[in-house]
Amino acid sequence: MALCRLCVAAPVDLWVADIAAEPSAGDVATLSSAEQARAGRLRFQRDRWRYLAAHAGLRRILADYSGIAPEKLGEFINDSILRTLAGVPESGRPVFLKIVYHGPRAMEELAQYDPNLVVGILGGSAGTTHD
Secondary structure, X not given: OEEEEEOOOOOOOEEEEEOOOOOOHHHHHOOOHHHHHXXXXXXXXXXXXXXXXHHHHHHHHHXXXXXXXXXXXXXXXXXXXXXXXXXXXXHHOOOEEEEOOOOHHHHHXXXXXXXXOEEEEOOHXXXXXXX
């Protein structure tokens, strides 16, 4: 997948990704099994490729900025969430936390942190079977 960072004189970075071509096996390997399974349920091959390439591209961009390997981003995000919650008094903590699915281990880690916190998964209108 071609991923290009555009140099612009602005306070933001702009990235362009070609998601029409088949993503490499290495890019697909950075995605969770849930992301790969969801792509597999798409009807057309071009839609599967676009889904996989877009998600892999986003992981590569996040990895570039964070210095974290793409396949380790789920652990990094969980760690950030738990550190943030640790600094919030119990009376001010959220009751419901809705996040992107990073696999069963990551979800279990979040669910065990606070028994009063309900952890949900972002799934859009289609939902997921992981809630």
